[in-house]
Amino acid sequence: MDKVMASAADIPEGASLAVGGFGLCGIPTVLIGALLAQGVGGLRVVSNNCGVDGQGLGVLLTAGRIARVTGSYVGENKEFARQYLAGELEVELTPQGTLAERLRAGGTGIPAFYTPAGVGTQVTEGGLPWRYGRDGSVAVASPPKETREFRGRTYVLEEAITTDFALVRAARSDRHGNLFFHRSAANFNPLAAMAGRITIAEVEELVEPGAIDPDTVHLPGIYVNRILGQSATIFSFPPSALKAWGSFR
Template identity: 90%
Template structure:
């Protein structure tokens, strides 16, 4: 691979150097836009003690949920426990450290990290334990709080109180895109453009799996959602039919009419 062509030979090669205890920003929302191939390769690779930053931690048996079930995640910074029963069990049992943060704040912390902004002020969380501290990050075996969130610095602007949130940067980022070229320019499909661009920006080494791999110059520059300067490795093409459905709802024939 030369310094322009970022395509990796395999998923195993793409994640081979992720070490024990690494921090990871992972794109996706629920099961939408998650880098399933890279997560599966990381499971096979064996790194543990991982510190994950993602909106949620997958669901039982899918997405980041497979790393969680294998006991490979030590800490999660996210917004939503969701439908993942194992996530809730590990958290309440004191096996997992969890930093819950407002969803918009998490998005901006990732974006700020990628933009080189160390911290920012936001009104989200003012007047709650997010600002005052005391949110349980880790429980003890007896159910007591062994690690709690610290209080955050606050400041008034134009008569309104804001709290200081620190940006997030990670050792690696794992993201998924609908299309990408060999230089790492990415296009996301609709709602898959949720946390993926932001997670990609925050990683020191960003690995993108793409459903359709195209040659440089194929993607209209105006259509690029994330420029290749943020992407270090590209894996593709990956299967486009591996997307799970978090909650399946159906209607009866009478209801459809």
């Protein structure tokens, strides 16, 4: 039951990641920085947004480590827009509420669900540019999605999301992985944690089992595989990478 780990250095090239946070609130900064230093690339990221230039997931993006993003918000990141329009990055945009429910559904074993969000738009009809060609043409477009009427209203079928790993940040955890998030950091963090097959939580405070009131547990430990406190060695990486990592902490 003790899920505290000394390191977590096994995220491979091309892995899919669900990453918690909203904007720069509640993002797993230390895990992102350590992943940057580890050097893996080709990552397929699911997150509300991709950070900003020089912060959050933006550091992985600038380093060319991210191949695909599923998210709901593009703004405030010039490098994100540049890579997308230049055909260097594949992007699947989805309504924010739909993204949240796709993550939650993945964590609860629901394969798909119907929602009215996006009906009558390219979200449903297809044709959204996922990847541009170098000449500005659309190289990969979103496919049309199944629709169905319920009580006279049209709904679109959205598939659940699961990922190889999830990276989240919590204010407090016990050794069993029960997590408490501080205020608005309880945004996409619980949902991302649910969607990951292996969920790694960086925590600000590690306490013993029983120290967290059960009524204040935001995410039960059944969804958490590894806990890394501030003193943990999160990823193993060569000394030459220390300077690069430190500049993004």
